[in-house]
Amino acid sequence: QVTDTLAKEGPNYPSYDWFQTDSLVTIAIYTKQKDINLDSIIVDRQDDSFRAETIIKDCLYLIHIGLSREVQEDFSVRVIESVGKIEIVLKKKENTSWNFLGHPLENHHSLIPRKDTGTEIVKPYTPVSGSLFSEFKEPVLPNNKYIYFLIKIYPTGLFTPELDRLQIGDFVSMSSPEGTFKISEFQELEDLFLLAAGTGFTPMVKILNYALTDIPTLRKVKLMFFNKTEDDIIWRSQLEKLAFKDKRLDVEFVLSAPTSEWNGKQGHISPALLSEFLKRNLDKSRVLVCICGPVPFTEQGIRLLHDLNFSKNEIHSFTA
Numbered sequence: 001q002v003t004d005t006l007a008k009e010g011p012n013y014p015s016y017d018w019f020q021t022d023s024l025v026t027i028a029i030y031t032k033q034k035d036i037n038l039d040s041i042i043v044d045r046q047d048d049s050f051r052a053e054t055i056i057k058d059c060l061y062l063i064h065i066g067l068s069r070e071v072q073e074d075f076s077v078r079v080i081e082s083v084g085k086i087e088i089v090l091k092k093k094e095n096t097s098w099n100f101l102g103h104p105l106e107n108h109h110s111l112i113p114r115k116d117t118g119t120e121i122v123k124p125y126t127p128v129s130g131s132l133f134s135e136f137k138e139p140v141l142p143n144n145k146y147i148y149f150l151i152k153i154y155p156t157g158l159f160t161p162e163l164d165r166l167q168i169g170d171f172v173s174m175s176s177p178e179g180t181f182k183i184s185e186f187q188e189l190e191d192l193f194l195l196a197a198g199t200g201f202t203p204m205v206k207i208l209n210y211a212l213t214d215i216p217t218l219r220k221v222k223l224m225f226f227n228k229t230e231d232d233i234i235w236r237s238q239l240e241k242l243a244f245k246d247k248r249l250d251v252e253f254v255l256s257a258p259t260s261e262w263n264g265k266q267g268h269i270s271p272a273l274l275s276e277f278l279k280r281n282l283d284k285s286r287v288l289v290c291i292c293g294p295v296p297f298t299e300q301g302i303r304l305l306h307d308l309n310f311s312k313n314e315i316h317s318f319t320a
C-alpha cells in the first residue's frame, strides 16, 4: 500500500517512498544510480529518530525522519543493484496502520557534497618500511619520525580518493596497531613462502626485511606476487635487485591480465602454480607460508595450501 511519494529537483535527484504491511514499514530509496551496494549505506535508528545516509557519487543523500510510531530495534537493508533501489525494512512495535511516516528532521531528503559532511571513514592499512633495503628495526623507537604506507588509490573508492586529496598539514586519525602476526612464527624457520596479490604485498615488506636480516636458520624465501598487469607490480625493480643481491630470495611475478609481450607466468592462484612453487628445501624443513590479497584470493589460497598438506601452523593469512 503506497501512501506517500516525495520528489524534489528533477528526474536524477534521489527520491524515496514508504509503504507498509500490518507489521512492517519499508522505506525505499531510489538512488537513480546503478553502482550502489550495501557498503554505500549507513542506517542509524535511535528512539523515534531514523537516519539513512546513502553515498551517491560525491554526495551523501540523507533521509532523516522522526518516525510517527514506534519500531523495534532490528531492521534489515537490501539493495536491488540493477536499479539502484535500497529498501530498509523496519518492524512495527504495534500492528497498527500508520497514517504518515513521520516528520522531517535536519537535512532530510537533501543531497550534501561528501566533503562537507564530516563523516568518519575507517579503513585498515599496513605500515611498510621506506624501502626493501631498510634494516629491520623493532620495536619502533619513539624518536622514529616516520611511518610509511603504500596505499593504492581507487578512483571510485570511498576513502582513498579522500586520502589522495589531503594536503600537508591536514590530519588523519590513526588507531593503535592491530593484528595477529607474531615474530615467534619465524622461530627456527628454514623456508619462507610469501603469496601476495596486489596491495596484499604490503605485509610482506616488513616480513622480507625481518626474514633476510634476523632469522639465522633461514635458507630460502620465495615470493609469488600476483597482479593484473606489469604496471601494477609494486616495487618491482627493488624486488629484482634484492633477489639479485641476496641469493636466498626468489621472486616470481604472475599476471592475470598481461599484455601479449609478457612471457612470465600467467593466471590466477591455482594448484599447478602452487605445487610447483611451494617446494620445501628439505623434506622436513620448518616452513611458513604467508598469504595476503583480495579475500577470494586468500580464501582460495588457504584451501589450496591445505590440499597440499600444509598444516594450520604453517600458514599465516592476513585478513581483515
Ligand code: FAD
Binding pocket: 037, 039, 123, 124, 125, 126, 127, 149, 150, 151, 152, 153, 154, 155, 156, 157, 158, 159, 160, 161, 199, 202, 318, 319, 320
Ligand atoms: P572502496 O570504497 O572500499 O572500494 C575499493 C574498490 O572496490 C573500488 O574500485 C570500488 O569501486 C570497488 N568496490 C567497492 N565495493 C564493491 C563491491 N561490492 N563490488 C565490486 N567492487 C566494489 N590497501 C592498501 O592500499 N595498502 C595497505 O597497506 C592495505 N592494508 C590493508 C590491511 C588490512 C588488514 C585490510 C583488511 C585491508 C588493507 N588494505 C590496504 C585495503 C584498504 O583497507 C581499503 O580497503 C582500500 O584502500 C580501498 O578503500 P576505499 O574506501 O578507497 O575503496
Ligand code: NAD
Binding pocket: 126, 152, 197, 198, 199, 200, 201, 202, 203, 226, 227, 228, 229, 232, 255, 256, 257, 267, 268, 269, 292, 293, 294, 295, 296, 297, 300, 318, 319, 320
Ligand atoms: P587487484 O584487483 O589488482 O588484484 C590483484 C591480483 O589478485 C589479481 O591479479 C589476481 O591474481 C588476484 N585476484 C583478484 N581477484 C581474485 C579472485 N576473485 N580470485 C582469485 N584471485 C584474485 O588487487 P588490489 O586492488 O591491489 O587489491 C588488494 C586486496 O588486498 C584488497 O582487497 C585489500 O583489501 C587486500 N589487502 C589486505 C591486507 C590484509 O592485511 N588483510 C593488506 C593489504 C591488502
